[in-house]
Amino acid sequence: MKKLAIAAAVIAVGAGAYVLSGKDGGTSSNNELLEYIPADTLLFSGQLTPFPLEDYLYSMPMGVNSKLSLEQIEQAGPFGSEQERFFVSLYKSYLMSFENPGVFLKTFGLPSHIESYTYTLGALPVFKVQIEDENAIWSLLDKASDESGLVHKAESIKGQDYRAYSLIDEDESIDMVFSQKEGWLTVTLNTSFNKPELLETALGLTKVENSISDSGMLEEIALTHGFLKDSISFINHVELVNGLTSSDGNMLAKQLTKLVQMEGSGEDPFAEFKTSECKAEFNSIAANWPRSVMGLKSFSVDRKETNFDAEIVIESNNQVILGALTKMRGFIPSFSQNINDNVASLAFGMDVMQLAPALSEIWKDLQTPSYQCEALAQMQYGVSEQNPAMLGMMTGMANGVKGISATIVDFSLTDENGEPGFKHLDALISLSADDPEMLLNMVRPFVPQLANIQLEKNGDAIDVSPYLMLPPEMGVTAQMAMKDNHLVIFSGDKGEALADKLATEKLEANGLNSVALDYQKLLTPVFSLIEESGEPIPEELAMLKDYDMRMQFGLDVTAKGISISTKANSKAK
Structure with missing residues (x-):
């Protein structure tokens, strides 16, 4: 062993x-x-x-x-x-x-x-x-x-x-x-x-x-x-399964077989996977999810700057699961995937109306066929206990929602009398839906503060700072507006400009998740606040002072599988 x-x-x-x-x-x-x-x-x-x-x-x-x-x-x-x-x-x-x-x-x-x-x-x-x-x-x-x-x-x-x-x-x-x-x-x-x-x-x-x-x-x-x-990278799921479920199917299998023989006990810890049922069923799963592949879509480098666009794809031939995941895709704003203009952005694309039926399709597929291999049968039994049907009732009130996002465009910090706050904050939070006005009316009975807020589609924004109970010392004023298919809360002129930009974007299914971050824009206000206070910059942060890098991560599903993308830009000081 x-x-x-x-x-x-x-x-x-x-x-x-x-x-x-x-x-x-x-x-x-x-x-x-x-x-x-x-x-x-x-x-x-x-x-x-x-x-x-x-x-x-x-x-x-x-x-x-x-x-x-x-x-x-x-x-x-x-x-x-x-x-x-x-x-x-x-x-x-x-x-x-x-x-x-x-x-x-x-x-x-x-x-x-x-x-x-x-x-x-x-x-x-x-x-x-x-x-x-x-x-x-x-x-x-x-x-x-x-x-x-x-x-x-x-x-x-x-x-x-x-x-x-x-x-x-x-x-x-x-x-x-x-x-x-x-x-x-x-x-x-x-x-x-x-x-x-x-x-x-x-x-x-x-x-x-x-x-x-x-x-x-x-x-x-x-x-x-x-x-x-x-540049190509991959992990071969088929060969890994073949190595664990056979005695001589590939080089890994032969090595493991020899190790078992040398052990002398005659016990093969992988024996349960080498039954005819397990071998067939594990290999069937591997055939549906054959590889994880990695590579670059584009790349440029010189001494001043590096840019790359990389992707990992978990390949899949399972059209049922890919189809269900595709139905779940929602709307992600274009600026959430931009690595140059904002401090940070987080977006989730999700067609809430399709969430419960899509998960039900995946749930049913994971129980078909009925596995005879003991290890897979136990896993399948565990899945059968988690019926997602109830999720439909929980998401009923959010039907029509296509995505949510939060973006910090710009900010600076202050510290008045020991109370940290913002000198200014340009930011945007958005809820994208087929009919955001209907959603707002549905939640009014449960949030009394919303009763006094009357929004017109593409009308004037309303100051909702008092309703959000933001402490005055934070120095943040929040405005709410309805921009076409988007209910937005923004702060600052740049936040408002981003809300206006969002109104011009078509509400379409274009992804599942996006995270973007500019390390320099995030850390510079922090360094400025520390320097203004006269305190030394902590050593852990000082090491990041010249970290001039921007990155964006995305999660999506395509006809080829599940895609994880990474875009990055780094500049020399």
């Missing part, structure tokens, strides 16, 4: 890998390194063409929280094992060098433009990155050895030298391997229970029979999802 737990940990470590990437133009089929990566890899993340790492680092806020992280490491010590001290030393070298791009590249021997790969050989993780200075890597590892006492073993396989650092040396051994070959650094694991051929493949000495380049998988992902061809 100990060995199986180790194997599971290895899979988890590999599944956490994600590599940022660059511009369009490359074709993966021409990359020889891909011939050493099996098509049945559980995950893959590849920077397939040279990425301008040095320019990217200059455009990013370097050293943010590095000093604080170093202090936290010191406070967490002392570290008892050689292995802990070894990795702490490497991490400290990373933190200390990360304050300057040139120092960082020199410390790790990295070129200004790099390619990199993360993937698995069954359960074994492999990481490869281009290296410019081989001696820098050896010096870094030697420093970690001196500080930790963890000494490497100098090994060789098929004429290729490598260093092995022992992670576990009990009944079985696990070593972390570092090897350099033709300008590439490989970091992987080697165990006493894997075949030598596996290490040969990891070190780029033996090609695999069915490689990822032969499969055409990377080109297919890029074409299907409109990703740039230079």
Whole structure:
């Protein structure tokens, strides 16, 4: 069981890998390194063409929280094992060098433009990155050895030298391997229970029979999802399920089977998943949700600025669930997805009228077919106990609602006599619906304050500050108005302008969720208030003073699956 737990940990470590990437133009089929990566890899993340790492680092806020992280490491010590001290030393070298791009590249021997790969050989993780200075890597590892006492073993396989650092040396051994070959650094694991051929493949000495380049998988992902061809990442749910439900279906399955044989007890912890019923039903689910894929829609970088538009898609062939989720999509204002004009924005798109029936469709689909596999049958029984039909009664009063949003356009702070407040606040809260006037009339009996508020569609706004019971010291005046299909509460001229802009937008289903944040606009008023008070800026905040970055996250559903998008812009100081 100990060995199986180790194997599971290895899979988890590999599944956490994600590599940022660059511009369009490359074709993966021409990359020889891909011939050493099996098509049945559980995950893959590849920077397939040279990425301008040095320019990217200059455009990013370097050293943010590095000093604080170093202090936290010191406070967490002392570290008892050689292995802990070894990795702490490497991490400290990373933190200390990360304050300057040139120092960082020199410390790790990295070129200004790099390619990199993360993937698995069954359960074994492999990481490869281009290296410019081989001696820098050896010096870094030697420093970690001196500080930790963890000494490497100098090994060789098929004429290729490598260093092995022992992670576990009990009944079985696990070593972390570092090897350099033709300008590439490989970091992987080697165990006493894997075949030598596996290490040969990891070190780029033996090609695999069915490689990822032969499969055409990377080109297919890029074409299907409109990703740039230079950078593709994925987690293969089908291969993971195949590995857990079969004895020899792929490389992972064969490794786990061997581990069970070596255990000697004859007990296979995955036996319940290998029955004919479980194998068929788990593979059917995996076929409906085959992969999670990641890539870039666009990307630009220079020393002054970086922009990227990335997307993760949880692929699905389940048309019932995708159709139900699509019905739930609601309205998200365009400014909620803008990363340049506002301080922060949060929006939820939801067609409330479709919520209960859509969830009912999903609920019914999750109970069809009736699973025979015990593990799935128990899960299905739990789902059957959560009938969403009652949700229809709860959402009845909100029928017609298509979305809500809140946006801070601009603000500044003051501190009068120890009472914090706003010098000014430009903000907007909106409720979008087919008939917002009807909704307002429906809730009037339950909110007495609304009885005195009479709104005309696209008429004058009404001051509702007294009804919201906002403390006077906050310095906020709130206005309510009805802008076409939108009931709005706003503050400030910019908030009113945003409300007028909202009135021009068509009420359509365009998403589920959006979150946008400008770190600089959010933090600058805070820094100004602290400086005006004469107090020193706390060290934790001071590290963020030059953090000039804007980000927007979106959640949506398409015909291809569930989409999680990220847009970001970062500028150098």
